[in-house]
Amino acid sequence: MSIEPAPIPSADQSPSLWRRISTFFYRRPSLALLLLLAPPLLWLGVVYLGSLFALAAQSFYHLEPFSGKVLRDFSLSNYQELLSASSRDIIGRTSLMALAVTLFSIPLAFPISYYIARFAKPRMKTVMFMAVLVPLWSSYLVRVYAWKLILAKEGILSWAVTKLGLDGVLNQVLAIPGIGGPSLSVSYLGMFIVFVYVWLPYMILPIEAALERVPRSLLEASSDLGARPLSTFRRVIMPLIIPGVVAGSIFTFSLTLGDFIIPGVIGNSSFFIGATVYSQQGTAGNMPLAAAFTVVPMAIMAIYLIIARKLGAFDAL
Amino acid sequence: MPSKTREPRSPLGIRIGAWLALVFLYFPLATIVLYAFTTDERSFTFPPPGLTFDWFGITAANQGFRDSLGLSIEVALIATAMALVLGTLLALAVARFSFFGRDAISFLVVLPIALPGIVTGIALRSTIGIMGIPFSFWTIVIGHATFCVVTVYNNVVARLRRSSPSMIEASMDLGASTLQTFRYVVLPSIATALLAGGMLAFALSFDEIIVTTFTAGQQETLPIWIFSQLNRSHQRPVTNVAAVFVILATAIPILLASRLTQDVSSEQ
Numbered sequence A: 001m002s003i004e005p006a007p008i009p010s011a012d013q014s015p016s017l018w019r020r021i022s023t024f025f026y027r028r029p030s031l032a033l034l035l036l037l038a039p040p041l042l043w044l045g046v047v048y049l050g051s052l053f054a055l056a057a058q059s060f061y062h063l064e065p066f067s068g069k070v071l072r073d074f075s076l077s078n079y080q081e082l083l084s085a086s087s088r089d090i091i092g093r094t095s096l097m098a099l100a101v102t103l104f105s106i107p108l109a110f111p112i113s114y115y116i117a118r119f120a121k122p123r124m125k126t127v128m129f130m131a132v133l134v135p136l137w138s139s140y141l142v143r144v145y146a147w148k149l150i151l152a153k154e155g156i157l158s159w160a161v162t163k164l165g166l167d168g169v170l171n172q173v174l175a176i177p178g179i180g181g182p183s184l185s186v187s188y189l190g191m192f193i194v195f196v197y198v199w200l201p202y203m204i205l206p207i208e209a210a211l212e213r214v215p216r217s218l219l220e221a222s223s224d225l226g227a228r229p230l231s232t233f234r235r236v237i238m239p240l241i242i243p244g245v246v247a248g249s250i251f252t253f254s255l256t257l258g259d260f261i262i263p264g265v266i267g268n269s270s271f272f273i274g275a276t277v278y279s280q281q282g283t284a285g286n287m288p289l290a291a292a293f294t295v296v297p298m299a300i301m302a303i304y305l306i307i308a309r310k311l312g313a314f315d316a317l
Numbered sequence B: 001m002p003s004k005t006r007e008p009r010s011p012l013g014i015r016i017g018a019w020l021a022l023v024f025l026y027f028p029l030a031t032i033v034l035y036a037f038t039t040d041e042r043s044f045t046f047p048p049p050g051l052t053f054d055w056f057g058i059t060a061a062n063q064g065f066r067d068s069l070g071l072s073i074e075v076a077l078i079a080t081a082m083a084l085v086l087g088t089l090l091a092l093a094v095a096r097f098s099f100f101g102r103d104a105i106s107f108l109v110v111l112p113i114a115l116p117g118i119v120t121g122i123a124l125r126s127t128i129g130i131m132g133i134p135f136s137f138w139t140i141v142i143g144h145a146t147f148c149v150v151t152v153y154n155n156v157v158a159r160l161r162r163s164s165p166s167m168i169e170a171s172m173d174l175g176a177s178t179l180q181t182f183r184y185v186v187l188p189s190i191a192t193a194l195l196a197g198g199m200l201a202f203a204l205s206f207d208e209i210i211v212t213t214f215t216a217g218q219q220e221t222l223p224i225w226i227f228s229q230l231n232r233s234h235q236r237p238v239t240n241v242a243a244v245f246v247i248l249a250t251a252i253p254i255l256l257a258s259r260l261t262q263d264v265s266s267e268q
Helices: A017-027 A029-058 A077-080 A085-119 A124-135 A140-151 A156-163 A167-175 A188-212 A218-225 A227-258 A261-264 A275-280 A285-312 B012-037 B054-061 B063-096 B102-114 B117-130 B135-163 B164-174 B178-206 B210-215 B222-229 B237-267
Strands: none
Touching: A017 A140, A017 B178, A029 B063, A029 B102, A029 B117, A029 B135, A077 B063, A085 A124, A085 A188, A085 A275, A085 A285, A085 B012, A085 B210, A124 A188, A124 A285, A124 B012, A124 B178, A124 B237, A140 A156, A140 A188, A140 A261, A140 B012, A140 B117, A140 B222, A140 B237, A156 A167, A188 A227, A188 A261, A188 B012, A218 A227, A218 B054, A227 A275, A227 A285, A227 B012, A227 B102, A227 B117, A261 A275, A275 A285, A275 B210, A275 B222, A285 B102, A285 B117, B012 B237, B054 B063, B054 B164, B054 B237, B063 B135, B063 B178, B063 B222, B063 B237, B102 B135, B117 B135, B117 B210, B164 B178, B178 B237, B210 B222
16 A cells, blocks of 8 residues: 655746746856856956057057058057157156155055054044045045145145245255256146145055054064064064055056146146157057057056065955 | 953054144145135135135036036946946856956956056047947946946955855755845845945046046046136136035045945944
8 A cells, every 4th residue: 555655846846937047057057157257257358458458459550651540560660669768758757756656655654554553443443544535536636636726826835835934945845956847836746746645545545454454462572572663663564564565556656657637737748658648649649659658557567466466465455 | 352451552653644644635625625615716826815605606507517517427327337237247256156267357357447547548449449439428438337347346246255155055945046046145235235336436437537538529527527627717616616516426425335334344
């Protein structure tokens, strides 16, 4: 005598279309992955990376000297142009500015990062963290414009300098060859200040994050072993926050390299890479040369990112 | 937990340095606001000869300002929507699967903001040109969505890494389909991350100028309009009023976004 087993109620009996689709993909995770990855990778990997490669490829084209048309055959003439004295000048000046801005941002960013990471009470910490975050995300153009107001001839800075009786000092600074100029708003010094200003939050945040990860016990151990604060800083804190510093420098360096707004609004109309690219592709209509110029920051940044990755900066981003 | 030792007091130098940095960060923004009220319309004399509210009305009536503001909002909304979709897909793939080249994804996503904007801008411009697409509203959106993906991706991937995959397995074991699991388990857990990432993307798009310069045709977004105003010699405070507007329109979403992400991390 056998009893028929009751039929097991099963979802598979009349699976809905959705469920069948869902099961189909659950059993084939690689297909699900493919579907997830396809749209973003088509966009970023194919369209965006493709554009970057196409741009790099164009740097090997050159202009027909008489018609001004772009000739699509391989030539290194743009790279010869990059090695000319005037181009080397532009590249050198831009890289030097990027380097100076990066190096100066580090000591400027450290105290506030250290304060937020180590001393600020939770409430204060949130407030200060936001205080750094808001300028980072808020309008870059507006912040550059603010400095135009401050550095203008009749603006706040000259007013303050006159009130303090420091006219002589300012004039002496402006007279320094290389960084000075007729007034702050048209000098390298003015540009430098504005560059440091707009990119500073990019340096503060990763340094703060790195400091946050320094175990307090290490600092206590260091001082228990008799180290003075300064040598604790130099021998314990510094090595541990290097990835953060490098992560921050990716932004300060790269963004300075390609910027063309600040040299346009504040500068003394000497050419920087960004401004050169802009005018070559626009008014001059020499796209291949413009492309060759963009290869410079791309190459510098590629090397920079590879080194940064080795130093662990990507985990600090 | 380490023993509750006395918190060290902050050294004076650190405190001074911290406050100086804050003053340095905010002083220029305060200047912008101040000059939105000045009666001097031809230069930026300090101290301002007088204060007035007139510029707000004049700016609101300015057609260029209104058009560019509308365009910027539309572009930012659509670019944010695209970034939300692309960023979430990518984050799900990276957090839930392991595959060849996964480590390269974070690199690829950050590239559009790590490379100088001019490189991204000119690369997209030449591709758009080669493909024969006319420069329009949509080309601006394409440019913006490209660099907005990173904010969504970063927020969502961080959230997915913190949430345990066992929740998803439990949901599936209890008979939910993949879509139901996504709808009722995954989506609620990443909702605030999506909101935060989306708001950051909006702020990023709203004030972008460099890439936009290259991907726009005749259209002027608000930053481009402001930029074109910079060299005008009269009615200068109009630029300031527009700038105050941009500061508010980007600062508010940012504050909300970090609030959202902070609430979650403090719950943990």
